[in-house]
Amino acid sequence: MFNKIIPHKPITVENLFKFDKTPFNLFMMTVTIILLAAFVVGVLNYLIHGHHAYGITREHPWGLMIAMYVFFVVSSTGLCIISSLGHVFKFKSFEFIGKRAIFGAIITIISGFAVIAFEIGHPVRMAIYNTISPGMTSAIWGMGVLYSVYLGLIVMEFVFLSRDDHKWSTMFGLGGLLVGLAAHSNLGAVFGFLIGRPVANGVFYPIYFILSAMITGSYLIFLMYGFRYKMKFDEHISTFLVHVARLLGLLIAILMFFEFWRFMTSIYGNVPERAASAMHALTSPEFLIGEFGLGMLIPFLIILISKAKAIKKLVYASLSGMVGIFFMRYDLVHDTLAYPMQTMKIREYQLAPTWVHYSPSWTEWAIALGALGIMLSMYYIGENFFYLDPKEHDDYFEHYKDAEGHEVEEHLITGTDANK
Template identity: 30%
Template sequence: MATQTHGSGAVTAVMMAGLAGLVISLAIAFTNLVSGGHSAFNTGSDGVSWGLPVVNYVFFALTSTGLTLVASVAMTFGNKAWYPIAKRCVWLSLVTLVAGFASLAMELGHPFRMLWAIPLNAQLVSPLNWMGIFYAVFLVLGILKFMRIHGGDWNSSGSKQIGLAALVTELLAGGMLGMAFGAMAMRPMWYGNLVPLYFILTAACTGGAFAVLVTCLSYGGPDNMPEPVRKLMQGSLPMAFAALLGLTILVIGYRTVIGLWSNADGLQVWDAVVASPWYWVEAALLIGAFFLLLQRKALAVAAVMVIGGFFIDRYDFVIGGQLLPLFKGSWVPDLIAYTPSTTEWMLTLLAFSIAFFGWALGEKMLKLDAAPQD
């Protein structure tokens, strides 16, 4: 049953900010790309090949996976208390995936070549190939699922089967994204058979953060929330989020200690990562958010802290794994220097603008607060 949200002022402000971000980022990015081509990016085959646009893609693609996991608590696993945020999470999972794709497409240069290149030259043993296929399939399934619940069909057999298929496909896609990094033995910071699980775990954290943030923005504060939403936001949601975040903080800590302790060639990049002030900003944000969630206070602030912390984590992972040259010798005595260009930062603004503008537009037009009546 749909309820009237009261955070329309916040939703409108976010929508206007997102629209402004879209206009500014597209104008600057297109101008730079038309005039300079791929030289607008501070990347290259002899240095960091995957720059900030790939960080954006990894962040938002995994956030989409996490939002699907949050929605599935109600729609797949039957916890009816989570229904009030389920439709919002389904919609946002689609929007964030589009945001990630948009950043990656602008970096690729000719993304529509995939329409013929993939079916005619499919690399069946490549995780990147399957990642693209699974995310494309999820996009279709996610749209079908949203159309079902938007039409009031939450619990029919067909709706549940589509939801389950979407969940499995998203988990496979996120896992394949992890395999794309974890299978690269030449990049020691990335390499490992547990990277797909790490990606799924951190995806759940960012998905939970976005779910909490947009729910707070939708109603403008706890006093305006309907009783089922307020009960969820003051009860099981922050506790589940805190438990998940606490586990993830431990995993990040273990990865850091192992990276610093190991003397394997290539892992010395961990020294540079930990020496950066941004690593400690990430730690402060995630630990601070963990304690806020335990106290069930300032949930929107905690969500923003988690989003910021994990964006830094994605940057450290994607960029840090490339800072050591593949063929290091006396002619390359140090780590590779990389600073994102203006165009790359504009694509970050573009991705965040798409995510928040798309959510706010859905909030205005698609009754994202709806839930089943029974």
């Protein structure tokens, strides 16, 4: 029955544990289990102590959880955009990544929702009052609604891609892309609309979010395909990854250009609050080492020096890139809130006495990083149960036998014949 909706491999627990026991696979399994355990322990502590388990304060009401939520949804939108290059915009070399990238988009946004569910104080009330008492002027409302629609659309897109139904998958793909872009720029607007926070206020974030999403998507493509092919790329995959690398180089260059002018315009003229906040952000190690060094410079230099051909190095650089992206999200939240709101000790337009400090608690770290475990395990489950590659790229069919030892039949592989 389920197979008619979406073609899948036999779903058994046994299959989940059928993997090559290579040191790397065992390492990944251990990491995933540790992260999942961390998530569970973190959530339990949150359920016992509520927001007291977090390091957030009155002056710094958002923290690592919001940063991690943004991290995941940026990843999702990024994968959606990159995958749409193939099956929406019909770039030939990107066409085969559709299913895997969209599956990645689904699991990253679900991981993001898993994080935000434990940050929002009343998630059930949110579902009710977002519907019956919608605050249309709120960017959070817009983002929440659009991301929910987006999730529905990309799930449908994945279903139709799996059924090789390119007409409907393109329709849902286009819908998912447009709604995803709207949702994601709304997320930028959550920060951009803050008139009381001059360093965040303005047009920058809604636009930058789309750009950084594409970069995140490219990093994740490298990681997924590096892992998928265990760094042994055939000619077709190599060509594709070189194309991604070129695109990534261009995108990082644009990002650095954006960041340069963002900081220049924030600091120039020494406008109160904004300039100080921007200088504070610019000189922080999180920006210099995390955002700039790991997130932009290392991958960019590898692309530049190798003329985008060192794709194996770029897989490792993408790991550094993703750590950098994490710092980008963390800084987004922290830099926005770092400047004190001036009402406690001082009058307007005087130097702030101190920056607002924030340090995530172990519970926040456990839930935030633990959500990576959710993502990794969902990816593993998806890899085992669904056909994430087009048939010609899937060696599953040559090797795999079902639970009873029979070859898997053709109609299970290619989807329902009715769709052809």
